[in-house]
Amino acid sequence: MPAVDRQRLDVITIFPDYLAPLDLSLIGKARRDGIIDLHVHDLRSFTHDRHRTVDDTPFGGGAGMVMKPQPWAEALDHVRAQGEGAVPRLIVPGPGGVPFTQALAKELAQEPWLAFACGRYEGIDERVYEHAAERMPVTVVSLGDYVLNGGEVAVLAMVEAVARLLPGVVGNAESLVEESHEDGLLEYPVYTKPGVWEDGGVERPVPEVLLSGNHGAIAAWRHQQRLDRTAARRPDLLHPSSVVSGLTDLVGAPASSADIPELIVLSRACWLPEALDAGTSDFPPMTDGPEELAASLESWSTWVWRSGGRLVASGRGRSDPDDPSVWQVGRLMVAPDLSGRGIGRAVLAHIESLAPAEATSFWINTARRAERNQRIYRKAGYRLAPWESRVHPATVDMVKPRRRRTD
Numbered sequence: 277m278p279a280v281d282r283q284r285l286d287v288i289t290i291f292p293d294y295l296a297p298l299d300l301s302l303i304g305k306a307r308r309d310g311i312i313d314l315h316v317h318d319l320r321s322f323t324h325d326r327h328r329t330v331d332d333t334p335f336g337g338g339a340g341m342v343m344k345p346q347p348w349a350e351a352l353d354h355v356r357a358q359g360e361g362a363v364p365r366l367i368v369p370g371p372g373g374v375p376f377t378q379a380l381a382k383e384l385a386q387e388p389w390l391a392f393a394c395g396r397y398e399g400i401d402e403r404v405y406e407h408a409a410e411r412m413p414v415t416v417v418s419l420g421d422y423v424l425n426g427g428e429v430a431v432l433a434m435v436e437a438v439a440r441l442l443p444g445v446v447g448n449a450e451s452l453v454e455e456s457h458e459d460g461l462l463e464y465p466v467y468t469k470p471g472v473w474e475d476g477g478v479e480r481p482v483p484e485v486l487l488s489g490n491h492g493a494i495a496a497w498r499h500q501q502r503l504d505r506t507a508a509r510r511p512d513l514l515h516p517s518s519v520v521s522g523l524t525d526l527v528g529a530p531a532s533s534a535d536i537p538e539l540i541v542l543s544r545a546c547w548l549p550e551a552l553d554a555g556t557s558d559f560p561p562m563t564d565g566p567e568e569l570a571a572s573l574e575s576w577s578t579w580v581w582r583s584g585g586r587l588v589a590s591g592r593g594r595s596d597p598d599d600p601s602v603w604q605v606g607r608l609m610v611a612p613d614l615s616g617r618g619i620g621r622a623v624l625a626h627i628e629s630l631a632p633a634e635a636t637s638f639w640i641n642t643a644r645r646a647e648r649n650q651r652i653y654r655k656a657g658y659r660l661a662p663w664e665s666r667v668h669p670a671t672v673d674m675v676k677p678r679r680r681r682t683d
């Protein structure tokens with residue numbers, strides 16, 4: 277769903293002046309342009325005693341004060357009554373809430389009406405949440421894992437993050453697309469003129485690639501910077517595939533029956549291009565199901581490799597049932613998003629290393645049209661066998677003699 281064109285915001289607080297910064301900069305302009313319709317309510321206007329009391333001591337003892345339910349209930353009912361049938365989505369800032377993220381900001385940008393309840397002291401009497409939840413959707417949202425004195429700072433941050441996603445608030449909409457967290461990575465470093473900055477005797481040039489005019493090279497450099505920066509500062513954001521540079525980054529183990537579902541998925545992903553190329557998916561890596569896989573685990577030595585728990589590579593080997601001097605290698609697979617990192621070659625070498633002492637040669641079968649695979653196997657020392665494939669006419673056999681270590 278796209279962001280709304282116009283958003284109503286109601287903020288209930290005991291410090292209305294705290295929200296004054298929302299008159300400044302792009303958010304202030306958005307208010308003047310009518311994109312944001314902001315209403316700030318003083319919670320104390322909904323009290324009925326001389327001292328305009330909003331807090332009291334906690335039941336059960338303990339430090340601090342708790343915000344009384346009655347002013348909150350009246351304030352929320354007052355806000356809701358503005359809607360003529362519509363209801364706001366209520367956001368209650370709190371350190372115990374769901375984390376405020378770019379994804380949540382995008383979700384909130386789709387809401388035509390948001391209300392915010394700024395707690396103070398030790399928080400708001402819990403019954404207020406029940407009262408509110410019976411009248412409107414309520415989400416408790418945390419700005420981060422630390423404790424602020426009140427919800428106002430959190431509201432300022434949330435309103436700014438949400439409002440800048442509304443159309444017309446940020447002039448250059450493209451600048452929103454390239455930012456940190458848009459696709460799970462942090463942003464690349466940015467530079468402006470001068471090209472070389474004289475910093476009190478130190479020359480600080482901008483990275484040369486940015487002056488090259490080569491847009492492909494600039495995009496590649498920026499992407500790498502984003503990965504490096506995210507790995508250094510926020511490794512928790514990185515998908516395992518972006519930090520894998522070879523087989524040594526993976527955890528390998530002999531396959532077990534628990535791996536079968538993932539082996540099926542990986543196999544389909546790896547052989548899909550071949551199926552599309554051949555115009556048929558009627559060959560074993562695309563059709564083998566749980567039973568065939570379970571049987572193959574009995575007759576083949578199958579290994580799997582994982583990254584962050586995800587099964588991303590596999591291969592298997594066995595002695596040729598008709599000729600124990602031949603070690604058959606098969607089902608070499610690497611998740612497509614990890615290709616080009618030498619993992620396939622390393623898997624092949626590992627499967628070869630499982631060959632028993634009596635094996636004197638290796639054998640592998642691949643599609644006649646799978647030229648890329650054949651190139652990889654040739655690089656690993658395999659050559660086309662001088663006979664017709666023993667598996668299927670659309671495939672070829674490739675073989676290589678086993679080299680014995682001489683030491």
Ligand SMILES: C[S@@+](CC[C@H](N)C(=O)[O-])C[C@H]1O[C@@H](n2cnc3c(N)ncnc32)[C@H](O)[C@@H]1O
Pocket residue numbers: 368369370371372393394395396397398399400417418419420421422423424425426427428430
């Ligand atoms: C001192 S805090 C209360 C903390 C509460 N006793 C607790 O431990 O969860 C007062 C108010 O500050 C706001 N607040 C504090 N930390 C916050 C955070 N990390 N994110 C959002 N709001 C926060 C909430 O509105 C909260 O009601």
